[in-house]
Amino acid sequence: KAGVTQTPRYLIKTRGQQVTLSCSPISGHRSVSWYQQTPGQGLQFLFEYFSETQRNKGNFPGRFSGRQFSNSRSEMNVSTLELGDSALYLCASSQTGQAEAFFGQGTRLTVV
């Protein structure tokens, strides 16, 4: 079974631009969660999608948004990028609620 796949692996963007990251979950998994990982703040929950609906949301500004498609693939979007958005963005897929969560390799976003 293929694991969680995130694309792209690396991105460099300029302040003020917007970016879209993609996550393909493990086949059969319907839940996709997104996390931001930084050296200073650690792993922080962004949001979770289940069956195309946002089920949970963390404490991030509205510039961070996401969606999930009918095949469970998910995208997250960050608009009006700031230097502080530089981070490793990880997605995790799970079968259902409170099931084991498996992470993708992450997308390393650098904002310059």
Next chain:
Amino acid sequence: GENVEQHPSTLSVQEGDSAVIKCTYSDSASNYFPWYKQELGKRPQLIIDIRSNVGEKKDQRIAVTLNKTAKHFSLHITETQPEDSAVYFCAASISGYGNKLVFGAGTILRVKS
């Protein structure tokens, strides 16, 4: 909201010794506690988890214990090996809140050979 504290932030042990990492959570409604291992430049990998209806769980050299009364849980690694060197994260989630995981700050484990 839920808050998870993790100690120590760094831990150095000799190969063959045991390592213990402790986490404390704030919300008594938390009922699922996974542990992740993250090697440098790699994704976090689930190594073991425990649910609130169980007090202890073992998987070869790794064990997790849960004390619901004190609201803390611990990871125990026995007979440590150099390949155990990594950052370990504990996490907690609450039933009814889907898959929202609240993570501890992480512990850098160094196993010296």
